Amino acid sequence: MRRLAGLCLLATIVVVLPILFPDNYYVTVVGVTALLHAILAVSLNLLMGYAGQISLGHAAFFGIGAYTSAILTTRYGWDPWAAIMAGLALTGLVSFLVSRPILRLKGHYLAMATLGLGIIINIILVQGDQLTGGPDGLGGIPTLSLFGWALDTDLRWYWMMGATLLGVVWLALNIIDSRSGRALRALHGSEVAAEMMGINTTAAKTGVFVLAALIASLAGGLFCHQQSFISPDSFNFFFSIELVTMVVLGGMASTYGAVFGALILTLLPELLVVFEDFEVMIFGAILMLMMIFLPQGLFVGLQNLVLRWLNRRRSAAFGAVGE
């Protein structure tokens, strides 16, 4: 069970916080956003950190999930859960269709293509007045209820998002530590060698792209019902960049790193008032500094530091025995 030790620790933190501070703004309000961001960052990290396929348009799938559910519940009176399912289906379809042509590209070209995808989806949200409410957004979205238990307080939403995050982290950990996960890491390391080991790299890339999109779509579905009002601004290019920054800040190819990155980038704007005016600039600066000074990411960097320190202590202890 050592494999899931980190998950147990994360679960403990998620559960204990609201019990210790039940009415704390930073836990029940900022906390919900942090959990949501963590879900998104973990999904993007599967694609970007592990499989090495960059996406600058991840917010698009978050948006498809949110808008599908919002439109179906407000305009057509659908049940919210059915609407979220419909959002997942649509996201699955869209991501599958675009994955083949897009994932054939590499490096800068892939970045450009996903960027384009994100912009196109956002323009559709802005322009689709009749359906999406255009730039003014869409309000009056009903909240979710779970087994007759309406998610009508911040704290209840906290539990919902927390449970979802733990589920998503569990899925991500399972995948990484499996045949499919090794295939993803392998094609990141060398696509030609991965193919030669019998991995259908096209199918593997499509699989992880669709999976990451589905998780983002689920997050979007939850988000719209939690917010009750959404506008295209929540799903624009800048949010995609913010997600990339979370993954890079935490450390690519580390699931807990992605959670950590999401937490930091959600808390910072709350703590620093200057953030509001210079948000995008600060994200840019963080990205640049990370790439230059700590390319393995803050979380992974700290983790390595601690491990090295522990190792040194252990070998020092062994050395003493040897003498």
Added chain:
Amino acid sequence: MALLEVEALTKSFGGVTAIADLSFDVPPGQVYSVIGPNGAGKTTLFNMLSGIYHPDDGSIRFMDQGVVGRQPHQVAALGVSRTFQNLQMFFNMSVLDNVMVGCHLRTRTGLFSAALRLPRIKREEKLSRQWAREALAICHLDKFIGQEAGSLPYGVLKRLEIARALAVEPKLLLMDEPAAGLNDTETLEMRKLIRRICESGITVLLVEHNMGLVMQVSDRILVLDYGSRLAEGTPVEIQNDRRVIEAYLGGEVQYAL
């Protein structure tokens, strides 16, 4: 019957003809070497045999099945594995994980059952780990098992690539310059490893510039020049072949004797 039959194979890049009307047969259970000067088309030949390049013309048959038109992962499924002239390690993974990737075709778990960690995954993972350990042991890499691939010296990485290819359980192993950059001790170790692999029943197709190694380890040798066949035969025949000596190998072949 031959394991691999290559017939009238041709490949050019723009104006450069890398392989021209090349035919040869590789019998099973042997070490079959392909030699020739830089740019003779050896790597291009390997790339076509493994499905990475598609030939302009000609046919490749492996165990009576066509190779041309298949993608590399499909060729791998036929039982062909390879190593690369310029290392293609998964540097982002541990030694064990690198070799476990080689077990991909011997296991089945998909993304979905992996995500839910269905019970049979545990069994499959254990099996993969065991297979990977066996492949590492053949290459005498046991002691590196827990390390990160990125931290290993070049000579070890050359053998790790072979271990990874062996984990596929291939019937044919293509090795592109396995001894390049190795010192004398490592080269000797590599020679023994190639023989061990061959004796375990895997046919080896070897590209190598180290003539001493080639002459000692090969059962048959094909000499390429500008993408065409210059000579073919046993090491003794090649060393005494007038065309080979005159053309370019000259001193080197006799030196190796």
